[in-house]
Amino acid sequence: MFEIVKSDLAGRIGRLYTNHGMVDTPAYVPVMHPVKQTIPGEKLKEMGFQMIITNAYITMKQYGDEAIRRGIHDIVGFDGPIMTDSGGYQVLEYGDLDISPSQMAEFEMGIMTDIPIPLDKPTGFGLPYDIASSYVDRTLQACHDTIQSAKDNGQLWVGPIQGGEHSSLVERSARSLAVYGFQIMALGSPVEFMESYEYYKLACMIAQVRRVLTPSIPLHLFGAGHPITIPLAISLGCDTFDSASYMLYAKEDRYITQDGTRKLSEMRVFPCNCDVCTGYTPAELMSIEKKERTDLLALHNLYAIKLEVDATRQAIYEGRLWEYTLKKARAHPRLFEAVRVLTESHDVLYPGTPRFKEKAIFLFDHTDQYRPEAVEFRRIVSDFRTKKDTLYILPEPKTKPAYLLKRYADIPDDAQVCIYNPYLGIIPLELSDMYPAAHHLDARMRHVPERYDTFGHSLKAFLENNKFARIHYDYGNAFLSYFLGDMKCTEHFTKI
Numbered sequence: 001m002f003e004i005v006k007s008d009l010a011g012r013i014g015r016l017y018t019n020h021g022m023v024d025t026p027a028y029v030p031v032m033h034p035v036k037q038t039i040p041g042e043k044l045k046e047m048g049f050q051m052i053i054t055n056a057y058i059t060m061k062q063y064g065d066e067a068i069r070r071g072i073h074d075i076v077g078f079d080g081p082i083m084t085d086s087g088g089y090q091v092l093e094y095g096d097l098d099i100s101p102s103q104m105a106e107f108e109m110g111i112m113t114d115i116p117i118p119l120d121k122p123t124g125f126g127l128p129y130d131i132a133s134s135y136v137d138r139t140l141q142a143c144h145d146t147i148q149s150a151k152d153n154g155q156l157w158v159g160p161i162q163g164g165e166h167s168s169l170v171e172r173s174a175r176s177l178a179v180y181g182f183q184i185m186a187l188g189s190p191v192e193f194m195e196s197y198e199y200y201k202l203a204c205m206i207a208q209v210r211r212v213l214t215p216s217i218p219l220h221l222f223g224a225g226h227p228i229t230i231p232l233a234i235s236l237g238c239d240t241f242d243s244a245s246y247m248l249y250a251k252e253d254r255y256i257t258q259d260g261t262r263k264l265s266e267m268r269v270f271p272c273n274c275d276v277c278t279g280y281t282p283a284e285l286m287s288i289e290k291k292e293r294t295d296l297l298a299l300h301n302l303y304a305i306k307l308e309v310d311a312t313r314q315a316i317y318e319g320r321l322w323e324y325t326l327k328k329a330r331a332h333p334r335l336f337e338a339v340r341v342l343t344e345s346h347d348v349l350y351p352g353t354p355r356f357k358e359k360a361i362f363l364f365d366h367t368d369q370y371r372p373e374a375v376e377f378r379r380i381v382s383d384f385r386t387k388k389d390t391l392y393i394l395p396e397p398k399t400k401p402a403y404l405l406k407r408y409a410d411i412p413d414d415a416q417v418c419i420y421n422p423y424l425g426i427i428p429l430e431l432s433d434m435y436p437a438a439h440h441l442d443a444r445m446r447h448v449p450e451r452y453d454t455f456g457h458s459l460k461a462f463l464e465n466n467k468f469a470r471i472h473y474d475y476g477n478a479f480l481s482y483f484l485g486d487m488k489c490t491e492h493f494t495k496i
Helices: 040-047 056-063 066-070 073-077 087-092 103-109 129-149 165-181 190-195 199-212 229-237 245-251 276-277 282-287 290-318 321-329 331-339 341-342 346-352 367-371 373-380 408-412 453-465 479-483
Strands: 004-010 010-016 021-023 029-030 054-056 082-085 158-161 184-187 219-221 240-244 254-257 260-263 361-363 390-395 417-419 425-428 440-442 472-473 489-495
Touching: 004 290, 010 290, 021 029, 021 346, 029 054, 029 290, 056 066, 056 073, 056 082, 056 103, 056 321, 066 073, 066 103, 066 346, 073 082, 073 282, 073 489, 087 240, 087 373, 103 129, 103 425, 129 158, 158 489, 165 184, 165 199, 184 199, 190 199, 199 219, 199 331, 199 341, 199 346, 219 276, 229 276, 229 290, 245 254, 245 290, 245 408, 254 290, 276 290, 321 341, 321 367, 341 367, 346 373, 346 417, 361 373, 367 373, 373 425, 373 453, 373 472, 417 453, 472 479
Parallel strands: 029 240, 054 082, 158 184, 184 219, 219 240, 361 440, 390 417, 390 472, 472 489
Antiparallel strands: 004 010, 010 021, 254 260, 417 425
16 A cells, blocks of 8 residues: 655655555645636646545535546546545534534545545644543544444545644544554644744654654645645655645735745746746736636646655655755744754654665754764764773864774774764774764864764763773864863873
8 A cells, every 4th residue: 555665764755556546755735626626637647746635525515426426536537546635624614514424434435535534623723632632532533433434445544633732632643543544644733833833843743643653654744735844744754745725825926935935926036947937927927817827826836846845755865855854944943943853853763764875964063963874873882892991082084984094003002093073973993984974074164062962972971881091182172172171081192
């Protein structure tokens, strides 16, 4: 059902198999209205979108039994995989609907959607714990009843995870749905988090869910339709996203870019070379009739979203998802706050990060001490043991691996030689050819020792595990002196 081809951090290149074909992930899933298809399904496929999502509740209200006779693929005019939302968004916006979860499940099975979603009770954002908990209970009951009645017809039922900002509820929801046997999971109610710029809380929710789910279960993120959120969400383990943002923004004359949105009326140049942007200037597009302008803007917005998904996918292939995600996180200060979740989620990121990569890692600032490769290398060094009682700590040379330098031959054989790197910690010469000790490129800058707490922790552990009577280092090295200056067993040297 879901095959993982390649991974980096918690992001995965995958293949999702459905009754109507395979979907390459990560994937953006455009919302198609079941009645008003502004952009035809054929055009979406031509643009490279392999799957769409439509609303089963609106379909039921508009078509009734005709939808069951024709099937959802004929109704919306799309012959690829289709996901159906059962009305959760309408519940969030307008309150309970005039239909039961069991009736909706029967309808979704009847229209033969590939990936149906049970009728849930979204928690949204800002609800008190008790009310949010009751909504989670209602969703879990509906999901339990739905999965029990589901037919073995190849449909992939989605378990909608609710709980909002209440992490314990999110975890309970995810664990329960996994026990029920849902093949895909979806994190509900993120739209209100993104509209409030609560990216940190959203990132915490995603990481919490990914801790609970096995890697074989793909994770969908409802309502994530802007390029700035996509790299972070993929890095934390989301595989698919849906949103109507491309059309909603277009109706307001808003133009999606890779780092935000712009009002069309305020633009002078299009920073894009899609068909729309090469055919019009901003002034020309602003001057045409509203409906045509909206449709053209919607097309551009789709191109912009797909470009970001494809760029993030390429970063996974190259093993540069960490670098790419941090670069994109600087698009907005509130988004950059969510980087903290990456630095605190080694347990989520490390399993999917390759032990060895074809390319060297880039190290820019103190944030990079928390990337999985650096954390794992420090763990390996923590297991290093030597019986030598003298330690030399030397600056990292340009030559890699460091043991190739002939000048180290002047150091006595009974002394342990280590080089150091602010991001990777202490590097015994014997381990200097390991990845990434010999496969990294640092920004040439002054490192403020107070910002490199992992270096202090790893140095302390290394010294505790190896009983050195003497430690030699350059007294003039401010970085090392910060960590070693007060130690009684140290001896100073100028240079070797």
